[in-house]
Amino acid sequence: MSAQPRPSAAERTSAIEALRSLLGDRLSTADAVREQHGKDESYHPVAAPDAVAFAQSTEEVAAIVAICARHRVPVIPFGTGTSLEGHVQALAGGVCIDMMAMNRVLEVNTEDLDCRVQAGVTRKQLNEHLRDTGLFFPIDPGADASLGGMSATRASGTNAVRYGTMRENVLGLTVVCADGRVIRTGGRARKSAAGYDLTRLFVGSEGTLGVITEVQLRLYGIPEAMSAAVCSFADLAGAVSTVIATIQLGIPVARIELLDEVMIDALNRHSGLDYPVQPTLFFEFHGSQAGVREQAETVGEIAAEHGGGDFRWATRQEDRNRLWQARHDAYYAALALRPGAKGWATDACVPISRLAECLLETRRDVDASRILAPIVGHVGDGNFHLTIILDPDDPDELARAEGVNERMVIRALEMGGTCTGEHGVGYGKLHLLDREHGEGTAVMRAIKGALDPQGIMNPGKVVRMD
Amino acid sequence: MSAQPRPSAAERTSAIEALRSLLGDRLSTADAVREQHGKDESYHPVAAPDAVAFAQSTEEVAAIVAICARHRVPVIPFGTGTSLEGHVQALAGGVCIDMMAMNRVLEVNTEDLDCRVQAGVTRKQLNEHLRDTGLFFPIDPGADASLGGMSATRASGTNAVRYGTMRENVLGLTVVCADGRVIRTGGRARKSAAGYDLTRLFVGSEGTLGVITEVQLRLYGIPEAMSAAVCSFADLAGAVSTVIATIQLGIPVARIELLDEVMIDALNRHSGLDYPVQPTLFFEFHGSQAGVREQAETVGEIAAEHGGGDFRWATRQEDRNRLWQARHDAYYAALALRPGAKGWATDACVPISRLAECLLETRRDVDASRILAPIVGHVGDGNFHLTIILDPDDPDELARAEGVNERMVIRALEMGGTCTGEHGVGYGKLHLLDREHGEGTAVMRAIKGALDPQGIMNPGKVVRMD
Numbered sequence: 001m002s003a004q005p006r007p008s009a010a011e012r013t014s015a016i017e018a019l020r021s022l023l024g025d026r027l028s029t030a031d032a033v034r035e036q037h038g039k040d041e042s043y044h045p046v047a048a049p050d051a052v053a054f055a056q057s058t059e060e061v062a063a064i065v066a067i068c069a070r071h072r073v074p075v076i077p078f079g080t081g082t083s084l085e086g087h088v089q090a091l092a093g094g095v096c097i098d099m100m101a102m103n104r105v106l107e108v109n110t111e112d113l114d115c116r117v118q119a120g121v122t123r124k125q126l127n128e129h130l131r132d133t134g135l136f137f138p139i140d141p142g143a144d145a146s147l148g149g150m151s152a153t154r155a156s157g158t159n160a161v162r163y164g165t166m167r168e169n170v171l172g173l174t175v176v177c178a179d180g181r182v183i184r185t186g187g188r189a190r191k192s193a194a195g196y197d198l199t200r201l202f203v204g205s206e207g208t209l210g211v212i213t214e215v216q217l218r219l220y221g222i223p224e225a226m227s228a229a230v231c232s233f234a235d236l237a238g239a240v241s242t243v244i245a246t247i248q249l250g251i252p253v254a255r256i257e258l259l260d261e262v263m264i265d266a267l268n269r270h271s272g273l274d275y276p277v278q279p280t281l282f283f284e285f286h287g288s289q290a291g292v293r294e295q296a297e298t299v300g301e302i303a304a305e306h307g308g309g310d311f312r313w314a315t316r317q318e319d320r321n322r323l324w325q326a327r328h329d330a331y332y333a334a335l336a337l338r339p340g341a342k343g344w345a346t347d348a349c350v351p352i353s354r355l356a357e358c359l360l361e362t363r364r365d366v367d368a369s370r371i372l373a374p375i376v377g378h379v380g381d382g383n384f385h386l387t388i389i390l391d392p393d394d395p396d397e398l399a400r401a402e403g404v405n406e407r408m409v410i411r412a413l414e415m416g417g418t419c420t421g422e423h424g425v426g427y428g429k430l431h432l433l434d435r436e437h438g439e440g441t442a443v444m445r446a447i448k449g450a451l452d453p454q455g456i457m458n459p460g461k462v463v464r465m466d
Numbered sequence: 467m468s469a470q471p472r473p474s475a476a477e478r479t480s481a482i483e484a485l486r487s488l489l490g491d492r493l494s495t496a497d498a499v500r501e502q503h504g505k506d507e508s509y510h511p512v513a514a515p516d517a518v519a520f521a522q523s524t525e526e527v528a529a530i531v532a533i534c535a536r537h538r539v540p541v542i543p544f545g546t547g548t549s550l551e552g553h554v555q556a557l558a559g560g561v562c563i564d565m566m567a568m569n570r571v572l573e574v575n576t577e578d579l580d581c582r583v584q585a586g587v588t589r590k591q592l593n594e595h596l597r598d599t600g601l602f603f604p605i606d607p608g609a610d611a612s613l614g615g616m617s618a619t620r621a622s623g624t625n626a627v628r629y630g631t632m633r634e635n636v637l638g639l640t641v642v643c644a645d646g647r648v649i650r651t652g653g654r655a656r657k658s659a660a661g662y663d664l665t666r667l668f669v670g671s672e673g674t675l676g677v678i679t680e681v682q683l684r685l686y687g688i689p690e691a692m693s694a695a696v697c698s699f700a701d702l703a704g705a706v707s708t709v710i711a712t713i714q715l716g717i718p719v720a721r722i723e724l725l726d727e728v729m730i731d732a733l734n735r736h737s738g739l740d741y742p743v744q745p746t747l748f749f750e751f752h753g754s755q756a757g758v759r760e761q762a763e764t765v766g767e768i769a770a771e772h773g774g775g776d777f778r779w780a781t782r783q784e785d786r787n788r789l790w791q792a793r794h795d796a797y798y799a800a801l802a803l804r805p806g807a808k809g810w811a812t813d814a815c816v817p818i819s820r821l822a823e824c825l826l827e828t829r830r831d832v833d834a835s836r837i838l839a840p841i842v843g844h845v846g847d848g849n850f851h852l853t854i855i856l857d858p859d860d861p862d863e864l865a866r867a868e869g870v871n872e873r874m875v876i877r878a879l880e881m882g883g884t885c886t887g888e889h890g891v892g893y894g895k896l897h898l899l900d901r902e903h904g905e906g907t908a909v910m911r912a913i914k915g916a917l918d919p920q921g922i923m924n925p926g927k928v929v930r931m932d
Contacts (some may be wrong), residue, residue: 097534111819148782154659165657167666168634183906189815190847191631192884193620193670195891195928196910200633205660221716249578250687252718294756342857349655354578381656418658425661433661440649443917450916458789462661463833 003341006092007072015071016051019095021061028056037078037088037096043344043392044086044428049076049096056101058174058182058213064159065211066180068095068456076458077207079120079149084345085426087153087206091460097211099148105212112217114188115172119148119212135219135394138163141422144326148212153424154204154388158327161380162286163220170203178452182209206424207458209451223286227296229311230321231303232278236260238307239279240356243379245302247352251295255284256380263330263374269325270333282327334374334387341389346405348412350420358415359384362408369400383421425462472558473538474602481537482517485561488529492520497708503544503554508553509858510894515542515562522567524679526647531677532646534561534922542924545586545615545672546809548772550811551892553619553672557926561823562679565614571595572680580637580654585678601685607888614678616852619890622672624793627846628720628752629686631710631888634766640680644918652682652750672890673924675917676683689752693762694786695777698744702726704773705745706822709845711768713818717761721750729796729840736799737792748793800840800853807855812871814878815849815887824881825850828874835866849887891928
């Protein structure tokens with residue numbers, strides 16, 4: 001399959017004219033707007049689209065995509081812009097569709113524990129909407145991302161060890177295909193063997209196969225009891241061994257997060273905390289009162305066997321919120337270690353038996369490479385992130401950081417892991433996808449070619465078509 | 467996309483000659499062998515392949531598929547032949563690949579709770595292999611099916627309410643594509659955002675996109691405590707309301723199975739049991755000793771509120787086995803109600819809030835249509851089966867049965883459900899897939915066309931290509 005030719009200037013102009021008559025002043029070609037939509041939160045440079053369309057409905061997205069298809073102009077969906085591998089950069093120009101005006105919760109079925117939302121609804125907005133129902137949506141990638149974007153990138157985060165990722169929690173999607181057709185995938189039944197799993201195909205496809213406009217999601221009853229705890233360890237190996245034993249015993253922890261001593265130090269400074277500067281686990285337990293007590297006791301015993309100190313508890317909602325806010329602020333805490341520097345959130349995931357080895361080797365490589373890079377991890381899943389704090393304008397430092405990242409990913413792959421647990425491919429990990437999936441990427445290319453024959457859907461992401 | 471022409475007799479002969487020189491006497495064209503491989507456990511008629519190839523390795527499957535591709539001859543993978551919608555019928559002739567000699571457990575990673583098996587390993591064989599590890603594989607569709615076949619049909623069964631279906635429990639696959647290339651999808655990491663989810667695309671594709679030769683599976687620690695119980699209800703509505711309340715409270719029941727009074731009567735006769743002839747729930751609880759006790763108490767209270775009687779407990783392993791054996795024998799018990807008749811296991815799945823309504827309307831339709839059809843259901847997922855006991859040679863009775871099935875599925879679809887919760891599409895539900903997914907089936911066809919351009923992979927199943 002060959003790369004599609006870029007549309008001519010005339011085609012772009014025709015597309016923009018047609019879009020303007022469809023959308024009026026909800027189409028913007030202002031520099032500031034294009035610039036803002038040409039970047040995510042990663043270190044990748046801005047690549048602005050030719051225009052930004054602010055869509056209000058599935059039908060409108062379908063009309064926009066149909067116009068773009070007619071003129072062979074790229075289409076890039078945009079949510080909160082919080083992705084981390086250059087997912088929204090308009091590498092070949094084109095039209096960015098800003099989905100954030102599609103922010104209605106369409107239905108909540110409390111009896112069935114599911115809901116349907118427009119793609120621009122954020123996870124916090126949904127949970128706010130659910131407040132009086134006794135239900136919640138657990139997936140929490142840190143950022144208050146849109147649920148369309150979270151679906152498109154197969155997001156997960158701290159709660160995935162218990163509740164799964166977007167893969168497990170999206171029941172169905174409304175998708176605008178590359179020719180403007182609208183399909184609904186999946187459904188409200190809890191399971192189905194009815195044909196190819198289009199839902200799972202679009203979850204994680206990063207806008208390269210179609211634009212997700214609505215999401216049917218699984219919800220959960222708010223547990224009767226929730227309790228969080230912090231535990232410091234003498235060394236990283238002890239912390240990781242505690243995680244492994246906890247998972248192997250099948251204890252249904254809701255969250256089990258690792259922060260290394262560098263990150264704890266950063267967090268203490270940034271958030272005014274006083275945790276011992278040691279490798280640390282943050283836990284959360286969900287269940288009945290008795291169940292939470294039982295889980296906490298068992299995990300406490302495991303931790304003590306592996307050099308863990310006493311648990312510091314956070315049981316009241318506000319204390320738990322403070323604890324997890326601190327965890328979510330880790331990125332900013334790390335940035336504050338070196339004012340003016342940029343952050344590069346890397347991502348790898350390995351089978352849990354290899355986690356200690358992978359983390360320790362990575363830590364050694366970071367130190368040997370003279371890089372500042374605290375580690376956090378959703379370690380119950382074997383997933384961890386180096387947050388590299390660097391000056392991207394220093395080519396030597398950037399090269400050392402790139403070396404650390406590349407070696408970390410290859411290390412993870414050699415241990416049976418993946419080049420990205422949750423951040424996705426974007427264009428930052430294109431070359432690593434080939435390395436991970438080999439001939440499988442040819443199958444991915446065949447699918448891309450079949451569903452987007454003109455190559456207009458978020459081109460240059462996920463699969464190489466050139 | 468147009469239907470592919472059937473290969474000529476000369477092409478078939480050439481393919482069979484090439485296969486014979488590859489496989490020797492592991493290629494059979496004997497009538498009895500072809501006949502046996504031309505049918506599953508459904509009411510669909512036999513459609514024998516031209517030849518049966520008994521494969522021993524992924525490389526051999528790849529060579530077989532490459533030969534078939536060269537001669538445009540259909541390929542149909544075959545496991546235990548226990549599918550229920552005509553999945554293995556050789557509708558256009560071709561070569562059946564019997565996978566059952568590929569029966570090795572390739573690796574068990576106890577620390578990571580995963581394993582890799584060849585496609586012909588059955589679920590019971592795997593659990594036997596795991597006996598001393600403290601781990602088990604929970605998915606249990608009743609039949610002792612092959613894990614390749616269970617992956618290909620997205621099987622589930624009684625434990626899915628807690629452990630999910632094959633969709634959630636297959637971590638990765640080795641697949642021989644339609645041109646003989648071999649790919650490995652997924653991996654051993656618990657989560658990944660690395661590209662399109664090929665694993666989930668092949669799970670449930672019923673051999674129409676490729677041949678699954680190896681499966682990486684998730685395993686679970688055997689719970690500390692397991693307990694099963696039987697509870698009879700005054701009416702179906704009370705039983706279903708108990709299920710709904712249990713699921714909504716988030717109680718992690720391992721199994722929650724409904725049998726209507728017709729099925730209980732059949733089971734009493736067949737298995738020498740003495741349950742009250744009433745709608746009945748079979749429960750199983752997994753967890754810690756305290757957790758199981760707590761779950762059972764809560765569910766007991768819910769049942770009592772909805773007209774449920776006392777729980778009859780089965781806690782010892784042999785008693786639990788006897789109880790679930792009886793449940794799995796339900797199909798044969800139903801058949802025994804009418805000696806000489808055939809069984810037709812139908813399948814539908816709805817959002818749980820609609821389950822009572824769907825079941826009661828279906829029960830009324832069964833009675834009005836003068837059909838013998840006990841009901842069982844994996845009701846925690848909203849999934850249920852009518853087991854229609856009929857004489858398929860009586861056209862009037864068959865027509866009435868088809869009417870009941872068609873109306874049941876349409877009823878389920880109108881309630882937001884699916885035409886098949888776990889049996890799959892095969893060729894028995896092709897027309898219903900269109901009805902369920904509409905334009906989405908065009909996307910499925912595009913994928914099929916891209917991955918199997920000659921249309922040789924299990925043709926006539928899942929998607930209509932004509």
